[in-house]
Amino acid sequence: MSLTGRRLWARLPRWIPCVLALVSALLTSRARAGAAPIVHVAPIHGEIDAGLSAFVQRAIGAAEAAGASALILPTNTLGGRVDAAIAIRDALLATPLRTVVFVDQRAISAGALIALAAEQIVMADGATLGAAAPVRAGAEGAEPAGEKATSYVRKEFRSTAERRGRPPELAEAMVDEDVAVEGVVGPGKLLTLTTAEALALGVADARADGMDAVLARLGLEGAELRHLSPSWAERALRFLTTPVMSSLLLSLGMMGLLIELRTPGFGVPGLVGATSLVLFFWAQWLLALVGWEEIALAVAGVLLLALEVFVIPGFGVAGVLGTIALLAGLSMSLVGAGVTIERALEAVAQVALSIALALAGVLVALRFLPRLPFGQRLILATSLGADVAGGPPAQARGPLVRERGVAASPLRPAGIAHIGGARIDVVSEAEYIAAGEAVEVIRVDGNRVVVRRTAAQGDGGMRG
Numbered sequence: 006m007s008l009t010g011r012r013l014w015a016r017l018p019r020w021i022p023c024v025l026a027l028v029s030a031l032l033t034s035r036a037r038a039g040a041a042p043i044v045h046v047a048p049i050h051g052e053i054d055a056g057l058s059a060f061v062q063r064a065i066g067a068a069e070a071a072g073a074s075a076l077i078l079p080t081n082t083l084g085g086r087v088d089a090a091i092a093i094r095d096a097l098l099a100t101p102l103r104t105v106v107f108v109d110q111r112a113i114s115a116g117a118l119i120a121l122a123a124e125q126i127v128m129a130d131g132a133t134l135g136a137a138a139p140v141r142a143g144a145e146g147a148e149p150a151g152e153k154a155t156s157y158v159r160k161e162f163r164s165t166a167e168r169r170g171r172p173p174e175l176a177e178a179m180v181d182e183d184v185a186v187e188g189v190v191g192p193g194k195l196l197t198l199t200t201a202e203a204l205a206l207g208v209a210d211a212r213a214d215g216m217d218a219v220l221a222r223l224g225l226e227g228a229e230l231r232h233l234s235p236s237w238a239e240r241a242l243r244f245l246t247t248p249v250m251s252s253l254l255l256s257l258g259m260m261g262l263l264i265e266l267r268t269p270g271f272g273v274p275g276l277v278g279a280t281s282l283v284l285f286f287w288a289q290w291l292l293a294l295v296g297w298e299e300i301a302l303a304v305a306g307v308l309l310l311a312l313e314v315f316v317i318p319g320f321g322v323a324g325v326l327g328t329i330a331l332l333a334g335l336s337m338s339l340v341g342a343g344v345t346i347e348r349a350l351e352a353v354a355q356v357a358l359s360i361a362l363a364l365a366g367v368l369v370a371l372r373f374l375p376r377l378p379f380g381q382r383l384i385l386a387t388s389l390g391a392d393v394a395g396g397p398p399a400q401a402r403g404p405l406v407r408e409r410g411v412a413a414s415p416l417r418p419a420g421i422a423h424i425g426g427a428r429i430d431v432v433s434e435a436e437y438i439a440a441g442e443a444v445e446v447i448r449v450d451g452n453r454v455v456v457r458r459t460a461a462q463g464d465g466g467m468r469g
Contacts, residue, residue, distance in 0.1 A: 041227050041228055041229045042073075042074035042075075042225050042227075042228040042229070043071055043072065043073045043074060043228065043229050043231060044073060044074055044075045044076075044077060044220065044225055044228040044229065044230055044231070045064060045067060045068040045071065045073045045075075045076045045077070045231050045233060046076075046077045046078075046079065046216070046230055046231065046232045046233065047060070047061060047064035047076065047077075047078055047232075047233040047234075048078070048079045048080075048081075048234070049061065049078050049079070049080045049081075049082055049093075049106075049116065049119065050079075050080075050081050050082065051082060052082070052083075052084075052085040053082055053084060053085030053086060053089050053090050053093070053115045053116060053119070054085050054086050054089050054243055054246060054247070055086065055088075055089050055092075055242075055243075055246050056235070056239055056240070056242045056243030056244075056246055057085070057089060057093075057235075057243065058089040058090075058092040058093050059239060059242065060233075060235045060239050061078070061093045061096060061097075062092070062093070062096045063233075063239075064076065064078075064233045065096050065097070065100050065102065065104075067233065068102055069100060069101075069102060071231070073102065073231075074103065074225060074228065075102065075103040075104070075105055075223060075225060075228075076100075076102050076103070076104050076105070077105045077106075077107055077216070077219060078104070078105065078106045078107065078119070078123065079107045079109050079216075080106050080107065080108050080109065080110075080111075080112045080116055080119065080120060081108075081109055081110040081111060081112075082111070082112060082113065082114075082115070082116035083111065083113045083114060083116070084113050084114025084115040084116055084117075084137070085114070085115050085116075086115065087115060087139060087154075087158060089115070090115035090116075090118045090119055091118070091161060093119050093122070094118050094119060094121075094122040094161070094165060097119070097122040097123055098122055098165070098168060103124055103125075103223075104122075104123045104124045104125070105123055105124065105125045105126075105127060105219065105223065106119060106120040106123040106125070106126050106127070107127045107128075107129070107213065107216075107219050108120060108126065108127070108128045108129065108132040108133075108134055108200075108209075109129045109132065110129070110131075110132055110133075111132060111133045111134070112132075112133075112134045113133065113134075113135065113136050113137070113197075114136060114137045114138075115137070117134055117135050117136070117137045117162075117179055118137065118158075118161065118162060118165060120134060121162065121165045121166050121169060121171060121176060121208075122165050122168075122169070123169070124169065125210045125211070125223075126203070126208065126209040126210050127209065127210060127211045127212070127213050127219050127222060128200040128203055128204070128209045128211075128212060128213075129200065129212070129213060129214050129215075130200055130212065130214055131199075131200065132199070132200050133197055133198065133199060133200075134197070134198045134203055134208065134209070135179040135195065135196050135197035135198050136179065136195050136196075136197045137158065137162065137179040137180045137195070138150075138155065138180055138181070138182065138195055139154045139155055139158045139180070155180065155181055158180050159177050159180040159181045159184070162176040162177060162179060162180050163176050163177050171207060171208055172206060172207055172208065174186050175189065175196060175198075175206060175208060178190050178195070178196035179195060179196045179197070180195075181195075182194055182195050189206065200212055216230070241288075242288050245284060245285070245288035246288050246289065248355060251285060251288075251289075251339065251355070252355055252358065252359045252362075253359075254281045254282070254284055254285040255281075255282075255285060255335060255355075255356060255359035255360070255363070256359045256360075256362045256363045256366065257277060257278065257281040257363075258278045258279070258281035258282035258285060258363075259278070259359065259360055259363035259364075260274075260278065260362075260363040260366040260367055260370070261274040261275060261276070261277040261278020261279070261281065262274075262275065262278040262279070262282075262307065263278075263363060263364070263367045264278075264367055264370055265278060274370075285338070286300055286303075286338065289338045289339070298337075299334050299335075299337045299338045300334070300338075301334075302330050302331075302333055302334030302337070303330070303331055303334030303335055303338070304334075305327075305330045305334075306326075306327045306328065306329070306330035306331025306332070306333075306334060307327070307331060308327070309323045309324070309326050309327025309330060310323075310324060310327035310328070310331065312327070313327060331360075332353065332356055332357065332360070335356040335359075336349070336352040336353045336355075336356045337352075339352040339355060339356070372434070404424045404425055404429060404446050404449070404454060405446065405449070406446050406447065406448065406449060407445060407446060407447075408424055408425060408445070408446045409424070409443060409444065409445045409446070409459060410422050410423050410424030410425065410429070410443075410444055410446075410456075411423050411441060411442070411443055411444065412438050412439065412440050412441060412442050412443075412444050412456075413428060413440060414440050415437070415438070415439055415440050416431065416432070416433040416436075416437065416438040416444075416456070417433075417437055418432050418433040418434070418436065418437070418438075419431070419432045419433075420432075420433070420438070420440075422444050422454075422456060424444075424446065424454075429454055430452075430454065431444070431446075431454045431455070431456045432453065432454070432455055432456070433455075433456055433457065433458075434447065434455055434456070434457045436457070436458065438456075438458050442458055443458070443459050444456040444457065444458060444459060445457055445458075445459040
């Protein structure tokens with residue numbers, strides 16, 4: 006301000022600057038009041054899994070960062086994983102946001118826990134809420150979980166209802182059929198509520214048949230809606246963390262590494278196996294289901310098994326410890342917070358089945374792969390190095406079927422054997438054979454001689 010301006014300002018009455026400041030504050034307040042409120046919308050549709058949990062937590066963070074007036078979760082789900090639902094429940098209870106679950110069709114099983122964790126529940130006509138008894142996969146489909154799982158989930162429902170001021174006994178009746186509520190549900194039946202019943206019993210807060218009606222019920226008419234949806238990465242994570250896909254990745258990973266251990270060099274099987282395991286751990290890492298401890302345990306298991314194969318053939322302490330470490334590391338990578346004993350056992354069974362399938366695949370591959378041109382190059386292309394025993398050059402002719410001899414070097418599965426007084430390039434029939442063990446020719450395909458372990462007969466060229 007110039008000198009002349011300052012003099013004119015000083016000559017004004019003292020009350021005028023105060024009036025101007027007050028008018029400016031009022032105008033600013035009105036401008037802010039006139040801005041439309043922001044409401045974030047994040048749908049909970051389909052199966053509840055770890056990928057959906059990550060999406061909801063991201064939606065909560067985005068709404069908090071934007072200063073949203075509310076976060077609305079349109080819900081239509083038949084349930085899913087308990088640990089994923091508990092992670093969403095914890096996030097909803099922890100946020101200061103106004104959270105609203107809009108049950109536009111159904112919130113069953115784990116979806117009911119998410120609904121109870123929201124600050125408000127709004128239901129559409131014809132919607133249902135409840136039926137949350139924990140189940141586990143059985144030989145004949147889904148079957149009720151044990152008492153420990155039921156007790157744990159029942160108390161999670163009760164504490165969530167108490168936190169939000171909803172009837173806790175009704176929440177427990179959704180989980181345990183032994184919980185009876187007079188006038189509502191008798192013993193031996195799970196509680197499932199319609200929209201009218203949920204409103205009458207104080208479980209739901211309002212009825213609405215669309216998003217505009219929900220906003221009206223919340224007093225947020227004219228709000229700016231910002232719809233969120235899972236990103237491509239979250240969709241990929243949900244796909245990679247499904248039980249079928251995670252089991253397939255584990256099986257391919259183990260199968261590829263085992264085949265690579267039985268063949269020299271590093272080729273396609275090792276690349277496929279390593280890629281599969283990286284995808285498995287990457288997906289679990291991003292969902293916070295796996296940490297360095299689980300990865301270190303799995304790597305230690307693989308190293309111990311490699312030690313058993315290459316350094317101390319057979320199956321001893323290293324093999325047992327490696328199997329346990331690998332099984333524990335992979336199983337722990339499949340479970341998250343709030344895991345029940347039943348879910349932990351399911352993870353162990355899933356990993357054990359994946360390893361069993363991998364072993365079966367390895368046996369099949371090592372039996373039939375050598376018959377293919379690509380398989381022959383894969384197994385016999387690399388030099389055997391220092392393991393090859395010294396001696397005269399291998400004979401040009403091939404031995405006869407059922408001719409016996411002695412392994413001159415370890416067969417992994419390729420190696421050298423003394424047969425008929427000469428050194429022969431041979432390959433074992435999908436098994437490790439130590440140097441010095443007796444072998445028998447079972448098949449001759451051109452220059453390719455296949456042998457198997459047999460009872461000791463000496464190094465002799467016996468034929469029979």
